[in-house]
Amino acid sequence: MISLDATLNPDDARFRKEVRAFLDAEFTPQLRAESRRQTGLFAHADLGRRWHKILYGRGWIAPTWPKRFGGAEFTMAQQYIFSEECGAVGTPILPGMGLQMCGPVLMKYGTPAQQDYFLPRILSGEHYWCQGYSEPQAGSDLASLRCRAERRDDTYVVNGQKIWTTHAHFADWIFLLVRTSSEGRPQAGITFLLAPMDTPGISVRPIRSMSGEHEVNEVFFDDVHIPAENCIGGENQGWAVAKFLLLNERSGSSGATVLKAAYGRLLEAARSRDNHLSDILATARFRHSLADIEIDILAIEAMERATMAAMARGEAELDDFMASVQKLRVTETLQRITELEVETIGRFAMIDQGAVLFDGLDNGAPPRTLRPVAQFLNMRACTIFGGSSEVQRNILARVALGL
Secondary structure (H helix, E strand, C coil): CCCCCCCCCHHHHHHHHHHHHHHHHHCCHHHHHHHHCCCCCCCCHHHHHHHHHHHHHHCCCCCCCCHHHCCCCCCHHHHHHHHHHHHHHCCCCCCCHHHHHHHHHHHHHCCHHHHHHHHHHHHHCCCCEEEECCECCECCCHHHCCCEEEEECCEEEEEEEECCCCCCCCCCEEEEEEECCCCCCHHHHEEEEEEECCCCCEEEEEEECCCCCEEEEEEEEEEEEEEHHHEECCCCCHHHHHHHHHHHHHHCCCHHHHHHHHHHHHHHHHCCCCCCCCCHHHCHHHHHHHHHHHHHHHHHHHHHHHHHHHHHCCCCCCCHHHHHHHHHHHHHHHHHHHHHHHHHCHHHHHCCCHHHHHHCCCCCCCHHHCHHHHHHHHHHHHHCCCCCHHHHHHHHHHHHHCC
């Protein structure tokens, strides 16, 4: 992979060496082996918690958070370097529901009491979060949600359902959008609440994905009592909070660093010379596909670096347009990478590898053939969650047309 690295200033060069030394020492062979077997977007909870604890101990668990809230407050360049170095060695990707979504929401909309209680526990990993947004009839059209909350004195009583709730079976807190009013525009009657997952009336039903893993769930709310003090941003003001959170979700950290790591795994698989698989690099079509992907990654990286540089100079802010461009290009490129990795394992793609990865069975297939199909199937969802590709194109069209 060609690098777009400009000459680093001395401080950034020292920081890169510091990150590499930290990863050499703390990202152990055992952690590396476990991380390479992950097929979902986020690491399994057990692995994620261990890596979270290591980063928390170093003070690097929240690179973008301000120091006044306990974060590392990296510069834009440091954020990119940190993401790039972690991606290069394949560190576990931690769930973003707490650190990347709920945390920034609390910093912007939370009361001092809410910030004092929740933010330290998100940082330490004591609270493991999940996101209650999508519903069976409200996915891309989130404003049509039906999960209802009725205010009774100092409590909201919630009834309804959420779906595709990632890691709800691991989480001990959920942030959710509920309907508190049906008057006016649909967006006007939505409220943002926080609830412990062990609250009476909350139940979780697993959804087994086509990759064979249990990553997402249905969550049901039956007369669930949530204290009014767990309302964030004010009653019927949840749409502004939701939009702010989705902006963080769709942009996230550097997509190019994730893609470069995935592309590196693809090249490693394509160059394999074991006796079970053919030399796919000998085909011109496959080499052309690799070149196309590398060009796309370089373009995404150049876009991200230009945006971050402008933000660092105070000349730009993260907006719907750039977040949608990144979400669209990164997720579609990631899907193409996983498609090509499946091609590298040839006939072994026909075997149900999920039974080995998730159920502990042994089908006698070569170890490196176990992951690609499950990851390919899992990544079909990445152009749907966080706003589908169709939604992102609609946003870009509205901006282009000035609507």
